[in-house]
Amino acid sequence: xxxxxxxxxxxxxxxxxxxxxxxxxxxxxxxxxxxxxxxxxxxxxxxxxxxxxxxxxxxxxxxxxxxxxxxxxxxxxxxxxxxxxxxxxxxxxxxxxxxxxxxxxxxxxxxxxxxxxxxxxxxxxxxxxxxxxxxxxxxxxxxxxxxxxxxxxxxxxxxxxxxxxxxxxxxxxxxxxxxxxxxxxxxxxxxxxxxxxxxxxxxxxxxxxxxxxxxxxxxxxxxxxxxxxxxxxxxxxxxxxxxxxxxxxxxxxxxxxxxxxxxxxxxxxxxxxxxxxxxxxxxxxxxxxxxxxxxxxxxxxxxxxxxxxxxxxxxxxxxxxxxxx
Amino acid sequence: xxxxxxxxxxxxxxxxxxxxxxxxxxxxxxxxxxxxxxxxxxxxxxxxxxxxxxxxxxxxxxxxxxxxxxxxxxxxxxxxxxxxxxxxxxxxxxxxxxxxxxxxxxxxxxxxxxxxxxxxxxxxxxxxxxxxxxxxxxxxxxxxxxxxxxxxxxxxxxxxxxxxxxxxxxxxxxxxxxxxxxxxxxxxxxxxxxxxxxxxxxxxxxxxxxxxxxxxxxxxxxxxxxxxxxxxxxxxxxxxxxxxxxxxxxx
Numbered sequence: 001x002x003x004x005x006x007x008x009x010x011x012x013x014x015x016x017x018x019x020x021x022x023x024x025x026x027x028x029x030x031x032x033x034x035x036x037x038x039x040x041x042x043x044x045x046x047x048x049x050x051x052x053x054x055x056x057x058x059x060x061x062x063x064x065x066x067x068x069x070x071x072x073x074x075x076x077x078x079x080x081x082x083x084x085x086x087x088x089x090x091x092x093x094x095x096x097x098x099x100x101x102x103x104x105x106x107x108x109x110x111x112x113x114x115x116x117x118x119x120x121x122x123x124x125x126x127x128x129x130x131x132x133x134x135x136x137x138x139x140x141x142x143x144x145x146x147x148x149x150x151x152x153x154x155x156x157x158x159x160x161x162x163x164x165x166x167x168x169x170x171x172x173x174x175x176x177x178x179x180x181x182x183x184x185x186x187x188x189x190x191x192x193x194x195x196x197x198x199x200x201x202x203x204x205x206x207x208x209x210x211x212x213x214x215x216x217x218x219x220x221x222x223x224x225x226x227x228x229x230x231x232x233x234x235x236x237x238x239x240x241x242x243x244x245x246x247x248x249x250x251x252x253x254x255x256x257x258x259x260x261x262x263x264x265x266x267x268x269x270x271x272x273x274x275x276x277x278x279x280x281x282x283x284x285x286x287x288x289x290x291x292x293x294x295x296x297x298x299x300x301x302x303x304x305x306x307x308x309x310x311x312x313x314x315x316x317x318x319x320x321x322x323x324x325x
Numbered sequence: 326x327x328x329x330x331x332x333x334x335x336x337x338x339x340x341x342x343x344x345x346x347x348x349x350x351x352x353x354x355x356x357x358x359x360x361x362x363x364x365x366x367x368x369x370x371x372x373x374x375x376x377x378x379x380x381x382x383x384x385x386x387x388x389x390x391x392x393x394x395x396x397x398x399x400x401x402x403x404x405x406x407x408x409x410x411x412x413x414x415x416x417x418x419x420x421x422x423x424x425x426x427x428x429x430x431x432x433x434x435x436x437x438x439x440x441x442x443x444x445x446x447x448x449x450x451x452x453x454x455x456x457x458x459x460x461x462x463x464x465x466x467x468x469x470x471x472x473x474x475x476x477x478x479x480x481x482x483x484x485x486x487x488x489x490x491x492x493x494x495x496x497x498x499x500x501x502x503x504x505x506x507x508x509x510x511x512x513x514x515x516x517x518x519x520x521x522x523x524x525x526x527x528x529x530x531x532x533x534x535x536x537x538x539x540x541x542x543x544x545x546x547x548x549x550x551x552x553x554x555x556x557x558x559x560x561x562x563x564x565x566x567x568x569x570x571x572x573x574x575x576x
Contacts, residue, residue, distance in 0.1 A: 016571055061571075066406055068568045089412040100403030105340035106333060114333045117326040118411040118418065146340075162407070 003078030006170050006201035007040040007063060011072035014058050032058040034225035035072065040203060040218075042169075045196040047216035048205040051322055055225040056205040057096075057174055063203070064094050064172050076170055090120070093168035097178030099155040102147045108134075108158050109143040112165065119166040133161035136191065153184040160191065171195060173204045177211060189215055209315040223322045233314055240284065240312035240320055243268060246292050248281040249305030260298050266291055269320050278305065284316055326413075330421025331469075335428040338391065344429065351386070352436035353444070355379035359437075359503065360445045373449065376441035377533050378502045381526045383433020384468055385502070386493060391426025392472025393489045395419060396480040396563075400572075415564045416473065416557035423476050424469030431465050456539075457532035463542050464525035467549035471521045474552040477559035481566075502526045521548040 014033040019025050033055040040046040048056045061067040063074050065085045073080065079087040103111050109130065116126045134140045137157035147155065156176065163171060173192065177185040185208075192215055196202050206212050212219050213233045221229040221236070229236055253272060258281075262270050266289030273280040281299075285291040292309055338344055359375035396419070399405035408418050441447040451457045482488060497503060499513050500522035506514065517523045524545035531538045566572075 064410065066410065066568060067571055068565075086412045089410055092410075094407070094410055098403075101407050103333070103337045103402070103404065105337050110333055110336070114330060115407070115411075117329050118408060118413065120412060 003075065004041065005039045005075075006042045006044070006077060007038075007046070007203060008075045009039070009059070009063065009072070010037050010074065012036045012059065012062055012069050012074055013071045014055075014062060014067060015070045032225055033062070033069075036222070036225075036227055037072075038220055038227065038230060040201060042201055043196065043199050044217045045192070045202045045204065045215055047212040047219040048203065048222055049207075049209070049212050049219050049318060050205075050222035051207075054222040056222055059222070060094075060172050060174050060203065060205060064092055065089055066094075090166075091169045093163035093166070093171045095159050095163035095171070095173050095176050097156065097175035097180075099152050099179070102155060102158060102162075104148040105146060107144050107146055108139055108150065108154075111147060111158060112143075112161060115162045116165045121166050129165060129167075130161075133164055136164075137161045138187070153180050156180050156184070156188070160188070164195075168200065170201045170203070173202060175205055175207065177206065177208060185211070209313070209318055213314045221318060221321045228324070229321045236317050236321070237312070237314050238317075240317040242287050243284050243312050243316070243320075244287045244289075244291075245310050245312050245316055246283045246285070246295055247306075247308045247310070248283070248295060248299065249307070250279050250281055250299060251277060251303040251305075253279050253281055253299065253302055257298050257302065261295060264291055264294050264298070265289065269316075269323055271319055271323075282316070282319070284312065284320060326417065327421055327424075330418075331424045331428060334422045334425035338425055338429045339432070348383075348429070348432045348436060352380070352383055352433050353440050355382055355433070356437045356440040356444065356447075360441065360447070362503070371534075372441070372445070372447045373451075374530055374534050375503070376437055376447055377434075377529050378526060379441075380434030380437035381464065381500075381502045381522070381529060382497050383437060384427060384430035384465065385496060385500075385522055387430030387433060388423070388426050388468040388472040389475065389489055389493055389496070391429065392423040392469070393475045393479040394486070395422045395426065395472070395476040409564060409567075414557070415560040416553070419476055419560055420469070420473050420553070423472030424466060426472055427465040427467075427469035430468070431461065434461065451533050452535040453532045453538060457529065460525070460528040460532045460538055460542055463546055464529060467521045467525050467545045470549035470553040470556070473556035474559065475556075477556045477563050480563055481559075496520065496522055499523070500526050501530075519548065521545050521552065524548065 012033055013035050016030045016032055018028045036059055048059060050056050058067065062069045063076060063081060065081050065088050068082055076088045077091045081088050112130045116130060121129055134143050137160055139154060139157055177188050180188060189211060192202060204215065216233060218230065218232055219236055220227045229239065258270055258272060261267060261283055266286045267283055268286065269284040271282045283291060283295055356376055356379055359379040360372060363371050363375045396405065399408060411418055438449060442449060499517045500520050501517065506517050524541045528538050528541035528545055531541060
């Protein structure tokens with residue numbers, strides 16, 4: 001590869017410009033990525049974590065040559081992503097979540113044969129490579145069926161097989177487990193971990209904290225187009241050190257109560273997650289301050305379920321980082 | 326890669342129920358149109374020529390709409406990003422798609438001849454049957470290359486669909502697919518001369534009724550190669566522009 005880093009991003013920025021209206025055109029500008037810099041050594045499994053619209057996919061697309069950065073530079077395998085596009089493309093694989101991006105009326109095998117040709121897999125090696133990958137993603141026996149009849153999980157596995165056809169040095173995985181059932185997601189994590197163990201550099205974006213925690217050597221948390229924190233999962237978790245988390249299951253918590261909780265002495269973060277009729281209220285506070293009693297007082301009159309006090313997790317650290325952005 | 330790509334794209338296109346219906350029904354209309362047009366002109370002996378012309382119209386329609394919208398279709402399927410990520414020149418990625426639209430258009434040519442035989446008893450007596458097959462293959466390839474130019478230029482236009490609709494009938498007419506070019510106004514002659522459709526239709530007509538097939542085949546291929554080169558440059562520009570403006574994906 002030439003460079004000790006598989007991926008190098010230096011002050012990457014990307015602005016989307018749009019125009020709407022015909023008689024009086026209105027120009028819009030959205031700064032999706034605002035100066036991101038990081039490096040990924042060869043063989044590392046690097047995670048990009050962030051809320052929707054944080055700039056994760058834009059960053060991946062600048063690195064895999066699908067987007068030209070507005071400014072800044074990036075290199076993959078030592079090759080510039082703007083000037084040496086073909087060199088970069090030879091070395092990378094790209095897998096994104098969701099069920100689009102395949103030729104629906106062709107079989108899984110035809111899809112793989114086509115992309116193997118397109119990605120320059122030598123004709124002699126194609127048959128063996130495709131058989132290996134079908135085995136890897138557990139699609140052996142189903143490869144002659146049309147993709148339109150595949151389940152979402154099967155399509156996602158086919159996406160992964162396609163991304164690996166040419167044995168890429170660097171694999172970009174953009175929310176690969178989105179919409180995949182828990183068993184398939186576990187299989188997927190195992191496959192990704194195996195790839196990294198065998199020397200493939202992986203850049204993974206995900207919403208799922210457990211996935212990032214389990215898989216990634218290092219994680220960059222992106223919010224608002226900037227890297228807000230970068231480190232190993234353990235280092236990020238320490239961002240929430242010295243805190244205590246109280247979780248309350250509730251039904252119909254008024255906004256005024258949440259605001260009041262936010263203003264309690266010692267409270268650092270509050271978040272509400274809707275789970276159908278149930279709401280999960282999470283309150284992070286300084287560990288030495290016991291806020292549980294105060295919380296229950298503020299929620300007087302609200303129907304409550306289980307109340308739990310625990311140590312902070314990576315997810316709590318993530319929420320703290322993103323909220324601070 | 327070009328061959329496998331063409332075959333698989335032809336497979337993908339021809340498995341669409343909409344495309345299948347079009348390929349089955351439109352040739353009946355075209356064969357009927359050709360037959361009644363020439364019967365009313367009391368030119369019974371030219372029915373086969375008319376059917377071939379009508380079949381070429383089918384190939385042209387398939388290429389115009391298929392290739393003109395090729396890039397947009399890939400974008401809607403979500404496959405555009407994946408194929409453009411291949412370490413290949415954009416022209417090698419898109420050409421199999423546009424040639425595939427010509428290949429599926431060839432169904433129309435065959436179906437028009439078949440319906441003409443079945444419904445109207447048109448005898449398939451080609452003067453040069455072997456040359457007809459070669460001319461048909463060249464015509465499909467040539468229109469595929471012309472389609473590449475359409476694909477790369479249409480994608481730059483906001484209202485490409487409207488343009489495709491307005492181009493369908495004029496090109497039929499100007500290329501002499503149904504009526505001889507000689508009956509058209511003189512100003513159409515230079516336009517006809519630079520269209521590969523004119524020479525492709527002419528080569529097929531000559532193979533059907535007799536005439537010097539190979540010069541027409543040669544000119545058709547030469548014009549198409551120019552289209553391929555221009556289309557190749559246009560695609561490189563389009564790809565770069567799409568990466569700059571973030572229009573490879575839908576989102």
